[in-house]
Amino acid sequence: MLSIRKIGVIGRTYRHLNRYRQILTVFFKYGFGDLVDLLKIDQYIEIGLQMISRHRRERLERMTRAERVRLAMEELGPTYVKLGQVLSTRPDLIPVDFIHELAKLQDEVPPFPFEDVHRIITRELGDAPDAIFKHFDETPQASASIGQVHRAVLKDGDQVAVKVQRPGIRKTIEVDLEIMLHLATLMEHHIEEIAFYRPIRIVEEFAKTLERELDYTIESSHMERMAGHLLSDMTVYVPKVYRELTTPKVLTAEFIDGIKISETKQLEDAGLDRHEITRRGALILLRQVFEIGFFHGDPHPGNIFVLPENVICLLDFGMVGSVDRQTREDFVELVDAVVHRHEARTAQVLLKLTTWDEKPDMRSFEKDVADFMGRHLYRPLEEINFGRLLQHLLELASQNRLIIPPDIFLMMKTLAAVEGVARMLDPTFDIFATAAPFVKQVKIARFHPERLTDDFLRLSTELLEFLQQFPTELLDITRQMRQQKFALPVELKGLTAMLETHDQSSNRVSFAIIIAGLIIGSSIIVVANIPPLFYGISLIGIIVFITGAVMGLWLLVAIIKKGRL
Known part of the structure; x- marks a missing residue:
């Protein structure tokens, strides 16, 4: 697993210091020095911040903030490129x-040398490439940030694709993720507008995604699982995995010689x-989402090939999604409510599918839903872009501070991608009808007799367990009450602040009474001419009066500083 630690003071964590300097240099270069200052990073980096140039190039002045973010992520390398893509x-x-702007980010990097490929395969598979393969092409077919793919031929003549992980990439990603987690923590503490989006949670979810991508045995399991689900469907094909030649850093699978689904001219030829x-293609992916509940999470044109007889071949199972039956049913109910323009039902189901820190006001939320429908559902259903509709629905959720769980979001993203790829081939494609x-x-x-029977049995079991446990739980509560151990936690919001204000007021009143007593007492002492005398005036009275005057002046200054007299 990825070893991600929380960072304290960066200057004391030497594995991060140089990388942190590089990141901050890029931040300043692209005009994000204000963010560095806002996050108070100088409190965490003990050395080196003063050595970083805050100068940014003049040509960047004409760029938008979004363009500068994209350029910064490209310069920061693979981890940040992947974060931008997400x-x-x-x-x-x-x-x-x-x-x-971030959609323009490309995960393309120069290939690493074959010497590294040879070394990794030898270490992972226990023998050199020429001992395992009949032929191994030293020039990669494709190269990305995490790994690159080489074509090879096994001893028995099978054509295979061998994906080899980039050397040192795991350590690089671990350092970057730890720094990301540190920056996310600072954002939650110092920037209220960003804190709502829970940047720490985003980085942690992103780390889980990268963890899966860094272990090729997970991808091979996904391929085998999907192949099992689609075994009886002759319209789709998933490449065979060579399990004995697969490790966390090397994946060997059947080589597919097909046509990319985006190459329309080649398809026609x-x-x-x-x-x-x-x-x-649409039916295969829709079946995965709605029927199987296990689906390809990244169905872009590069991951879909076409074989003879119009057979669809799915590649790259590094990202997959999984949704349970209840989630699928809730999502179908949401889509049904949206297309039939039921504001109240849409709002209720959207709340079921999301999480929140504070439940939105339902009347206001339903009004937002009605506005959303008025803006985006005024045309016939077949003319509506489902992908854009989902995007606006996500924006609606964000405006009302609702958080979309990762699995539900990935399902929405996959459905939008299905429509995008399908309309690229056939502009008249209607995802609603399909x-x-x-x-x-x-x-x-939901109403199948077997399903109703299962639900009835489950609810009956839960009810029986409740009835069995209820007397014991009630007896336990009664016993605690008798022993005076029963307590109800009650939180009164704002009570602490009110008590603090009350304490301050009480202290000031007490202080003022003491000051008044000192001044009155000094007057009595002076009038009584109590010795010793100084120029005929009681010295004790003078000292007591000065003490009261100083304390009174101090109280006045404190009140003025507080802004309230």
Whole structure:
């Protein structure tokens, strides 16, 4: 697993210091020095901050903040590029202009030398490439931030694709994630507007995503699981995994010689049917979401190939999603409520699918839902872009401070991607009509006799357990009350502040009474001419009066500083 530690003072954590300096240099370079100051990073970095140049290039003055964020992430390397790519799909977390800009980030880096490939394969598989493979192409087919893919031939003649993890990438990502976690913590403490989005939680979820991508055995398990689900469907194919040649850092799978689904001219030249490909691809992915509950989480054109006879081949299972039956049913209910323009029902189901720190006012929330429907649902259903509709729905949730769980968000993202790829091949594609049979199936399944029987048995079991435990729990509460150990925690918001104010007021009144007593007492002493005398005036009376005057002046200054007389 990724070893991510919380960072205290960066200057004392030497594995981070140089990288932190690089990050801050890039921040200043692209005009984010104000953010560095706002986060009070100088309190955590003991040395080196004063050595970082705060100068930014003049050409950056003409760029938008979103453009500068994208350039900064590109310069900071693979971890930040991947974070930017994740954020580019989250309209509930960042503004639209940032989404469009971060979507331009490309996960393309120069390949690493074959000497490293040879060393990693030898260490991971226990033998050199030439001993395991009949042929191994030293030039990679593709190269990305985490790994690169080489084509090879096994001793038995099978064509395979071998994905090899980039050397040192795990350590690099661990350091970057620890620094990200530290920055996220500072944001939650110092920037109230950002704190709501829980940046710590975002970094932790991002770390889980990278953890899965860094272990190729997880991806191979995903491939085998999906192949099992789709075994009886002849319209789709998942490459075979060679488990004996797969480790956390090396993945060996069947090589696919197909046509990218985005290469429309090549598809036509090969005599393949674009409309049938569109229909099959959409049905396969919709079935994964609504029927299986386990789906490909990144179905962009580069991960979908077409084989002879219009067979769809899915590649790259580094990101997959999983949703339970209840979540699928709730999501179907949400879509049904939206397309039928039921404001109250939409609001209620959206609350079921999200989490929140404070439940929104329902009347205000339903009004926002009605405004959303008025803006985006005024056209016939077949003309509505489902992907954009989901994006606006996420924005609506964000405006009302509702948090979309990662699995539900990934499901929405996948459905939007399905529509995008399908409309690229067939502009008339209607996702609502294509998904209708699956939606109907989910609705009907809720009332299937077997399902109703299961639900009845489950509820009966839970009720029986409750009735069995209730007397014991009640007896325990009664016993605690008799022993005076029963306590109800009550929180009165604002009580602490009120008590502090009351204490301050009481202290001031007491202080003022003491001052008044000193001044009155000094007057009596002076009038009584109590010795010793100084120029005929009681010295004790003078000292007591000066003490009272100083204390009175101190009280007055304290009140003025507080801003209230």
